[in-house]
Amino acid sequence: MTSADPRISSVRLARLGTRYPRTVGRNARLGSHGGGPDSDVAVLVTDDGRTGWGLVEGPPGDVSRVVGRRLSELVDPAVGVLDPSDRWLDIALHDLLGVVHGAPVHALLGSRGTTDVEVYDGALYFDDLDPQESPRGVDVLLDECRADAALGFRDFKLKIGRGNRWMDRAAGDARDVDVTRAVRDAFPDARILVDANDGYDLDGFLAYLDAVVDVGLYWVEEPFLDDPGDLKALRAWLDERSPGTRVAEGETSPDVDALLPVAAGGAIDVLLMDVMSFGLTAWRGLMPQLVEAGVHASPHAWGRPLKTRYAAHLAAGLGNVDVVEGVPGEVAGVDPALLLPRDGVLRLDDAPGFGLPLPDDAHLRPVG
The missing domain is CATH 3.30.390.10 (Enolase-like, N-terminal domain)
Structure with missing residues (x-):
């Protein structure tokens, strides 16, 4: 019994x-x-x-x-x-x-969101710079977008900030622009997100945005080291030139208590604390505060496809999450259909727990 x-x-x-x-x-x-x-x-x-x-x-x-x-x-x-x-x-x-x-976990969390969870492709890094002895250039990223689209992804997050470490600043910034525009040209209907991993300063990032403003970026993630004044200036620039573009922050070593008032004041639209290192329990306590403040969430999930499944249950359960990060890949002994989106959507069912057989x-x- x-x-x-x-x-x-x-x-x-x-x-x-x-x-x-x-x-x-x-x-x-x-x-x-x-x-x-x-x-x-x-x-x-x-x-x-x-x-x-x-x-x-x-x-x-x-x-x-x-x-x-x-x-x-x-x-x-x-x-x-x-x-x-x-x-x-x-x-x-x-x-x-x-x-x-x-x-299912999403029901335990309240079923406040949809079980058809939109997922973007988070695996587009600086592969144009490799191999070092013979870099492949921008076309390799277009090939990777096409390969990930065949896996079920429809929206793409591009890593930018090549001038921070790997290229001359001007050349790296120009390559970021080239990559962004090339993906938009190849995928006119995709949502495009960009993530600089704090690889710019405010002036440099505004120059990048000015060069791609017609692309219609869905969000900009961690453009520079957290600074309330710079984030407010970025949001003001976007409000004037690209009001639909969101500012996403909070993945890297987040001081949540410091970020919350900045977000509540309108300078951050989406908070990104990791679904694992921040944790599902912590997100459960935080989400009502974000809803009250009008701030959205999208728990960071990069690195392990299982994390995308966890983040999707969080989104379907707590609501207030419009899209989650997808990780193309396979986990040993786990059905890939449980981890990958179909037409950009990861559809959750009513299987108990996270719905992942051991x-x-x-x-x-x-x-x-």
């Missing part, structure tokens, strides 16, 4: 491989992102044999705090994980909660 409030009988840590469809190159701050990371996951098993699992971000916490305790002592359907010390299991506990209640032991490798 199954229990409405089972005890955790075991916590298993394992490693799961991700593979991108290609090597992902540099951005404005970092070198090559490689061919796909291995990820740590936690598998929770109850005393009546039910299972919940999910990614773990950072070092594991104290397993002894969890084993033997009832699920209700660890996670509350209304708020999430109860003790911050257990938030390293945020995803796995939410998955198990859904399994025990026979409900990969078998052939794919879950022991940690250590």
